[in-house]
Amino acid sequence: MSLHTDVPAATRSVAVGGATPADRIRRSMRREPVLWSLPVLLLAAVVIGAVASSDFLTGANASAILRASAITGTAAVGMSLVTLSGSFVSMSLQQTAMLSAVAFAYSMNAGSSASVSLTVAVAACVLVCLLEGGFVALGLNSIVTTLAVGTMVFGAVSWVMADRLGSITFASSAFGWLTSRVFGIPVQVIVFAIVTAVLTIGVRRTVFGRELVLVGANRDAAHLSGINIKRVVVLSFVGLGLTTAIAGIMAAAVLQQATPTMLPTLTTDVITAVLVGGIAIGGGNGSPIQAAFGAVFISTVSNVMVLAGLSEGQRQAVEGALLLCAVIVLHLVQRRGKR
Amino acid sequence: MINFWKEYRPQLVVLAIALIYVFATAPLFRGSAALYSVLLGFATIGIVALGLSVTLIAGEFDLSVGSMASVAAVLAVRLSGAGVWAAIGVTVVTCALIGALQGFLIARLRISSFVLTVATFALFAGLSWVIAGGSPVSVKDFAATSFLYERWGSVLAPDIVVALVLFAAIGLFLHWARAGREIYAIGGARPEAISKGVSVTRALTIAFGTSAGCAALAGTMASLKVGSAAPNDYGNLLLSGVAAALVGGIGIRGGAGTVGNVILGVAILSVAASGLSSAGAQGYTIQLVTGGLLLVMVLVDFAELRPTARTGRVRPAKAT
Numbered sequence: 001m002s003l004h005t006d007v008p009a010a011t012r013s014v015a016v017g018g019a020t021p022a023d024r025i026r027r028s029m030r031r032e033p034v035l036w037s038l039p040v041l042l043l044a045a046v047v048i049g050a051v052a053s054s055d056f057l058t059g060a061n062a063s064a065i066l067r068a069s070a071i072t073g074t075a076a077v078g079m080s081l082v083t084l085s086g087s088f089v090s091m092s093l094q095q096t097a098m099l100s101a102v103a104f105a106y107s108m109n110a111g112s113s114a115s116v117s118l119t120v121a122v123a124a125c126v127l128v129c130l131l132e133g134g135f136v137a138l139g140l141n142s143i144v145t146t147l148a149v150g151t152m153v154f155g156a157v158s159w160v161m162a163d164r165l166g167s168i169t170f171a172s173s174a175f176g177w178l179t180s181r182v183f184g185i186p187v188q189v190i191v192f193a194i195v196t197a198v199l200t201i202g203v204r205r206t207v208f209g210r211e212l213v214l215v216g217a218n219r220d221a222a223h224l225s226g227i228n229i230k231r232v233v234v235l236s237f238v239g240l241g242l243t244t245a246i247a248g249i250m251a252a253a254v255l256q257q258a259t260p261t262m263l264p265t266l267t268t269d270v271i272t273a274v275l276v277g278g279i280a281i282g283g284g285n286g287s288p289i290q291a292a293f294g295a296v297f298i299s300t301v302s303n304v305m306v307l308a309g310l311s312e313g314q315r316q317a318v319e320g321a322l323l324l325c326a327v328i329v330l331h332l333v334q335r336r337g338k339r
Numbered sequence: 340m341i342n343f344w345k346e347y348r349p350q351l352v353v354l355a356i357a358l359i360y361v362f363a364t365a366p367l368f369r370g371s372a373a374l375y376s377v378l379l380g381f382a383t384i385g386i387v388a389l390g391l392s393v394t395l396i397a398g399e400f401d402l403s404v405g406s407m408a409s410v411a412a413v414l415a416v417r418l419s420g421a422g423v424w425a426a427i428g429v430t431v432v433t434c435a436l437i438g439a440l441q442g443f444l445i446a447r448l449r450i451s452s453f454v455l456t457v458a459t460f461a462l463f464a465g466l467s468w469v470i471a472g473g474s475p476v477s478v479k480d481f482a483a484t485s486f487l488y489e490r491w492g493s494v495l496a497p498d499i500v501v502a503l504v505l506f507a508a509i510g511l512f513l514h515w516a517r518a519g520r521e522i523y524a525i526g527g528a529r530p531e532a533i534s535k536g537v538s539v540t541r542a543l544t545i546a547f548g549t550s551a552g553c554a555a556l557a558g559t560m561a562s563l564k565v566g567s568a569a570p571n572d573y574g575n576l577l578l579s580g581v582a583a584a585l586v587g588g589i590g591i592r593g594g595a596g597t598v599g600n601v602i603l604g605v606a607i608l609s610v611a612a613s614g615l616s617s618a619g620a621q622g623y624t625i626q627l628v629t630g631g632l633l634l635v636m637v638l639v640d641f642a643e644l645r646p647t648a649r650t651g652r653v654r655p656a657k658a659t
Binding site for chain 1: 400402444448449450451453454455457458459460461462463464465466467468469471473570577578581582585591621622623624625626627628629630631633634637638641
């Protein structure tokens, strides 16, 4: 798996003279169990799926799995920035994604050009996340702040949309390309891959990315080494706002409409993706690509369950049980690693 | 009296503003009818906020209360054929035990309560679908549950009395019982409490058992009263419960706050909600106001911190 190219710097520097690459890999696997556990689980899900149904291992199904994970995954990759920097998670993801979808649909319906609509949608979403980030940077609890802001966004959008019977439908050929394919790959999946690549490289290979992880790992050390913590926290929320806006616009393009109650399970799905991906909830440990893998894993498991004939409620329950197992196992593994 | 004013100043100010506003804008919000609708808020949001406050005082957070209330609502309706009291009892006890197990795991594994309960929040939401069988369920014998609609005098009803008794009981427990004081100690000064021999496991097991039991009771009474429940019907109670507890001034840092805070918080939200809906406002306006109040009160609470407690740096994360 490509995750092995992503060995943390600490592990890389340990490799002294005489250690063979195999030794290094073995050592990194022992140190960072989360790096291999998820690919192994993903493989297990694929094997179970292939055994359970002959429809599973087909190109069309693989494409369906990736497409289903694109919206959740794009938002999850952005959420990983907030988690890595030590602000836990945002509980207002559904509402901010919905805000960008509604703003996009509104603007398209009002006859604005595609680029104006995109700008309006992204600006609305980033602005709300900037506000949340500002409050969190001041020192307010991120969970409570985002719960409060999320409710206000929901209330405000419902208020504005009350005269439209609560939903905006738009038919626009300008965004047909968002649901089309390039070389047989859905455009949403390409967007998801690009966002993941950009943020993963940004976190692992840029100064700001390293600062972000240090702020999550040890605020005091980050403060003493002259990092502006407030700036890092605010920018992590801006990053979340950008990816959430992209996710919301993709959802609007797929559904061809926007309502205040769209994407009802998005917040839970994204948190599940981040945590199942093995990103430490306290921050400072992990990479955005893990959240992307988490999203693909969940959508694979969900796909297997659909093929096995489970109802929506049963799938939700299994997903919740998986999340519960994942957080407990990861917690125990990481605690053992710290000793 | 002066102490009372000092202790609850921000909440009393907000409550006064809310009362003045709804009296001015809602001409129908008067007398015992208004009091009754405010008290009804205590039977749903109030009970949830009360349980949640116990976990907040213990320095933890229970995100699963909304899903737990939904599970209880569906379960109670399904069990109602075996008798209403049996349904309420079995449901509340089962949910309280599940909650206690959560608290036990949080203490023993030393896992962040937020992480564990965000997982059970998703799990219980799914469970409520499974228990309901994927679609809304309803009570078979409506006559058996109709007593929940009785009115005793002009402002009392069975669910309101249950809520008031529960507030009194938990208030006394937190203030006088040794186990209750231990919850404050564990929330306010955990290392010191542990070194004095206070059991984290016991405190958290009781706290999470209480919050799950309270959420279950609120969901059960609400669903049996209406006679039906849809899967995940009461997920929104999480936000209302958190809002009521924090608007009331239960600190998010643990070890602080009393049942008086919860009562004021629920009163503020309930006055705002019933006043606004009496003036013809829609559900989303009430949500907007709830979210806004929560944000404002969290900011006020933050601004009132001693200057030494905020050095301009972001406080270190409390999880893990």
